[in-house]
Amino acid sequence: MQQQIDEQVQEFLQNATAANEASGSAEAKAKQFYASCVQMKTNMSQGYELLMGQQADRLAGSNETVDWLYVNFMSNYELYPLLPLKVHYNTASRKFALLLTPPVKTLAQLNEQQLQNLTTDLQLNATQKAQLTLLTAFERNLTSLVKQRNETQQLTLAEFLTQQQHARLNWTRYFHLAFNGSEQGQWLLFNQLDELGELLAFLESVELPLLRSYVQHRELLKFYALWQTETRNGSLASACRSLTESYYNYALLPWFIARTFGQEQRADVLQVARNIRGTFYELLAQYSWLDDETRSHARTKLAAMDIDVGYSDELTHRALIDKVYSDFNMSTNWFVNLATLERSRARIRLKSVDRALVPLLMPTRSVNAYYADFLNQAFITIAMTQFPLYHLNFPPVLKYAGIGNIIGHEMAHGFDSYCYQYNYDGKKLNWWSAASLRNFKQRYRCLESQYNKYILLGVPTNGSLTSGDNIADNVGARMAYYAYKQYAGNSALTQQPLRGIDLNNKQLFFLKFAQTWCTGKDAASQLSKLKSDPHAYEEFRVIGTLSNMPEFSEAYNCKLGTDMNPIKKCVVW
Structure with a gap:
């Protein structure tokens, strides 16, 4: 699915016309950026020379005192490496806030091979390499002098x-330089710094040219990571497409929505989602292990949950999106274009402090979905609502077993072994009675024990690590099935909707569910993620979920006591 979508996007970006470019639209700028990326030479030294030559020299004509603090804020790319300041999204307040952190190792983190690649790619001479060595030693000193708060x-x-008015560092000037005097007292700040005395003494003792060179080389590493994508996966065109999508995500949406996911499809999927949520809501009334007060909170959380599919209506308006990208233009020089876009990103981020914005959590062209606990929101991307997970003309059973199962999965995350701590408004707040919480934990530990027994190529799996997604898999499939059953009626379960396939709707539901997780990964790939992936191995996602559903055993006549119809079944919701 992802490969097909990537190919569609790439074809669109390659289809540039003179009329389109002259329009100045966001789409035209995206295509110009893509073309400049594809046409650039493999000589990264051009980017190196450009970056070193265009250093934003705020020293010239400035009335500010030129010292290490001033140098710290010389970069135009939200990069302040001597004493870092970040604009950080705080999920609790749902606003962008300030974050003070200790300096971090970047140059000093490069291994010998990475340094050799950097030297070769940028065609550094002996003097430039010696400067890199000097700056690496400087960074090791810089990062060793700050203690972090517990x-x-x-x-x-x-x-x-x-609090800091008598401190050695003039913090008022620090923030004035960062925000050019536009900082405001009510902004929320998170401070991780403690005991700055040694760091300040060190920075005051270092000559300014070395400090400027360090800031410059930190910018270089930032851009070098982007320049390297030229040869990632061996495909220049694919790498340029990926970068273009990153910078021009919204610019591509009107075209992508019109091509792949119109109003009729969106309304259809949203109706499936509403039916699944309605089914879950009704079933909450039947759980005897919940007391009435906790049940009421659970139903409130489910009713308040936002379920978004694909896009919001304003993202289809080209004029609105053109305005978003109106403050810059693209050239034929890719290195210049990258710098332009990174400056724009940094400028926007600095203006975002204290604003109640929701950052883009996932590109809508990614074949994926998520549940955001701090928003109480389930989001299904446009890319996820494609064949074979969904098609407008699918029989209902395939819609519910395909995209419906994904929707149910994300919805169920709101009630998994981690997100149960968040209330209807996305606040971390206990809404459980002691007895109901004890029952809930007992039920999901049954799943943990079940998944701990699965073994892949001799290696046992970790049911605790995958607990959240195991709950979502089991609950999502169950809710999608019950919602389909309620939608179609019992009589439909025995009907065979697909010509030439001797399976009824009930059997097709579970077959479609199982095929969703058929990935064809090799053994090495499977094992590499077994100890770190919060999702169970795909085979176990299928057999674990279906062996807990009596409806599956009925559909395929599994005898009681067999692996797929165990006597003890784990059911959380």
């Missing part, structure tokens, strides 16, 4: 400045 301090900027 617990992050949280307060407003005004409170922080009051």
